[in-house]
Amino acid sequence: MSNDDFTPAARRGSPGQTEQRRPLTLRDVSEASGVSEMTVSRVLRNRGDVSAGTRERVLAAAKRLGYVPNKIAGALASSRVNLVAVIIPSLSNMVFPEVINGISKILEDTELQPVLGVTHYNPEQEDKVLYEMLSWRPSGVIIAGLERSEAGRAMLSNAGIPVVEIMDVDGDPVDSVVGISHHRAGRMMAQEIIDAGYRRIGFMGTKMPQDHRAKKRLEGFTETLAKAGLELADQEFYEGGSGFAKGREMTEAMLGRTPDLDFLYYSNDLIGAGGLLYCLDKGLDVPGTLGLAGFNAIELLDGLPCRLATMDSCRREVGEAAARIIAEQANADSFTSEQVVLIPRVTPGDTLRQR
């Protein structure tokens, strides 16, 4: 609460019916306390010097009435809005909630409040959400990815507020950027797999053309394979939600089609875990005959019968670093663009081992 002493009094409407009332204004508190609007405003914002007596009277009146300030009017008058727009593609995949937790944690120590927008990996939706959010004149924007429409770029660079693009660094940022290189992540994983001695490698991932980060990982992956004179022995793309069932199903299909594969690379841990469960069910020798790897280091999965090889996407750190950049610049006169490149690490788990 902006003022710790202030909590509206309890007052219930008549039961079973919500009453329609004019919202209270500063003027109501002013009249109830016999103090000018301006001084009431000072008390409620803890600004300027106010005598203890006046302060108490105002607080008492505000509490008794149940006054909640109108931030719309306040924001218009002060041209300060303590909101940070956070724009992400999805809430359902266990990836972004952690980023958001990182952001929240940092912003908790500031006046700033995150406000979420979800695009469902749809560029038009992204433009729309961006437009809506910017029209509230937030103090900053944190937005996933680097790929956006020309209109989106224009809105961001004209907004006159700090912008942090997160989760990916392979591209041309509008302003600041925090994340990992997914191209590099793909290369790193490929190198691990090759070094371990696997040669017949299959890939499974989402079909979504808008998941640019998954696409970059695959590009990096195949590039490193190519350097070693290898290419993907099989690949398959899916649509719809990620889950164990999807991973099982695709894995069964791929192994049926290409039985001599010795490694399966999945674009995320959830389908990877599904594939792993399938392989264990079938009694396949993992990682001897067949290795597997996913991406994201989803913590929830610790506790599977066998730990899937994966790679940390540094989600929480990304959220924290992005929030820090916004918090630093929110009240500054001029902005400086920062680049924070985090380095993901391969966790071989139990499904990727030297053969």
Place this chain on the structure above:
Amino acid sequence: MSNDDFTPAARRGSPGQTEQRRPLTLRDVSEASGVSEMTVSRVLRNRGDVSAGTRERVLAAAKRLGYVPNKIAGALASSRVNLVAVIIPSLSNMVFPEVINGISKILEDTELQPVLGVTHYNPEQEDKVLYEMLSWRPSGVIIAGLERSEAGRAMLSNAGIPVVEIMDVDGDPVDSVVGISHHRAGRMMAQEIIDAGYRRIGFMGTKMPQDHRAKKRLEGFTETLAKAGLELADQEFYEGGSGFAKGREMTEAMLGRTPDLDFLYYSNDLIGAGGLLYCLDKGLDVPGTLGLAGFNAIELLDGLPCRLATMDSCRREVGEAAARIIAEQANADSFTSEQVVLIPRVTPGDTLRQR
């Protein structure tokens, strides 16, 4: 976008540097187009009659300049804010993201936009978030649970906007309510378990005193056990994140302590799945010797070696119904409180079977 014809033109700032500029106003568009501010406003909102020529000139100017309207000023002048405050305890447990998806889907067809607040199951944080959100004068509030501070109740009932409390119906709502009865859910699951012939039942769940819904399920559960002359043979509460590892660990501890249990009831599917994996690892006869059940019907888990018995909490439907109530009442003069009680169903899966 509020006006489909309008998309700001692409314009990049000088590379590597964000420029600080005064945001554009209606007046800038007015001057650039030679049309009065009032008429510009009409065009951009699609309100009132404007000639096609004027309309085009205005749109062209707005697009060329990259104008983004200031909703703060608009909201203050019109006292209309097309935001719906959505207040939930957590994003990390796969439960609320689905509720949010339901809400978003319904609101997509309206002018309304959801804005998220997260309380981390902390009542003080809830009051704070509520206060912050209400100070933006949203068109409605959707908030998880029925338990809140007196201050929270007061803020909600005095806000003069439709309020929908979701996920739970066991209690005294401020206004409308949509959800399932968790008490009943607990009773139903207990009955299934008893009917199937299990007698030595252990419970594992979160220690969080603020997870009222989990607590109600446990109360209903033990109540039905008691009616059958049974009581819990063992129970354990944990803190911290839910995941497979936590479920394994607790299950191991409980079975070590109370080896003659014939059923394990978990307060959520994630720890339940961890427990299930542990039991399968140990080669226990599930559901013959030992039955298991969770709660939530997390879709992600389809594809485990064996389907955990669970109960649907109707998350998506809850979100949709709540959003519908807000959408209906947002522009109405008076509100009516609605009660939507959904009935959860037990899915026995492979871990709860007649003995």
Place this chain on the structure above:
DNA sequence: TTGAAAGCGCTAACAA
């Protein structure tokens, strides 16, 4: 179909 004036509820800047 268009425009002019007033004011939404608050805060910045200044005056007392």
Place this chain on the structure above:
DNA sequence: TTGTTAGCGCTTTCAA
């Protein structure tokens, strides 16, 4: 320490 005045950028209302 307190109060007064003048807007913030838009929409409502009314007049042309």
